[in-house]
Ligand code: HEC
């Protein structure tokens with residue numbers, strides 16, 4: 001596809017999702033620059049690109065990952081095959097233009113490196129890389145390169161690309177309203193939809209297919225948790241639904257109806273998943289360096305994630321299988 005040679009308005013006008021809603025210009029695909037920067041900067045961009053796609057095998061990051069996901073599991077590759085250039089929520093195009101940015105969760109102004117670390121502790125169920133080590137700089141360099149030529153747009157509300165910021169907030173609000181009304185019937189509907197539309201890739205048991213399709217929940221036979229923990233954005237019933245609606249099923253973003261996306265994530269996020277304890281994600285104190293947050297204690301589990309929406313996961317599931 002020769003997207004880059006088309007005017008943006010033309011691209012937007014030609015992109016119509018299967019539900020018939022035209023994608024706005026901000027949702028139109030924008031890709032990585034065609035050439036790498038020269039010299040050492042180019043080398044760092046390439047290293048960062050490798051880490052994002054192979055987070056659990058790259059020697060600089062593999063020990064910090066506590067599940068079987070890569071950054072690209074959620075920050076999807078676009079048509080150019082580069083990490084984080086997909087069109088859904090989670091694109092890294094424009095991300096660097098919004099930092100430093102305020103984060104409500106940490107109650108501080110965050111750098112891009114801080115923000116990257118937070119996905120390590122939550123979405124990757126792991127530990128944060130020390131800020132300014134090679135891995136941390138490399139990931140930030142790659143993500144910054146993706147905003148080449150874009151104007152600065154510092155975000156005073158959330159640490160988020162201008163392409164994500166509004167739709168993320170708006171959709172999270174929309175889905176929160178829907179999830180608050182959830183019942184056991186929605187869970188049953190979510191399971192049926194999951195089995196019909198998702199399990200071919202992610203497995204009936206949520207284990208995924210190694211090397212091809214990432215896992216969504218559960219533990220492997222060695223007790224290692226497979227996917228994001230209960231502190232991750234996707235573990236929240238509203239944010240999970242917003243992300244899934246814009247990215248899944250793979251290649252068919254924006255085809256799920258609101259209620260269906262909500263029900264599917266009600267089902268997925270009611271399955272077993274690692275508890276989140278912020279203190280555990282921080283390195284042992286001697287290695288930790290400075291952690292840029294005013295919030296130093298935060299814990300979540302599946303029960304508390306449902307409670308946040310006024311729901312009891314035992315009632316929603318209809319059993320007492322979640323600890
Ligand atoms: C399980 C899914 C998941 C994984 C895996 C994941 N993230 Fe994220 N990440 C998210 C979600 C959800 C957001 C918030 C959505 C948003 O802001 O667009 C986010 C936001 C971010 C942001 C802020 C960007 C922006 O424009 O919003 C950065 C930077 C980031 N992640 C980096 C990473 C890196 C680096 C990795 C790998 C070490 C990673 N993430 C792994 C789900 C994930």
Ligand code: HEC
Pocket residue numbers: 069072073074076077194197198199200201202212213214215216227228234244248249250264268
């Ligand atoms: C055709 C295969 C396919 C289908 C069908 C599919 N996915 Fe995915 N899904 C993927 C791939 C592949 C990724 C990771 C992106 C990558 O590696 O390029 C992913 C990533 C995800 C992630 C984030 C990463 C993780 O493992 O936590 C979630 C959540 C997810 N899918 C949920 C769903 C849901 C819900 C459905 C059904 C509505 C669905 N998927 C349907 C292939 C698929």
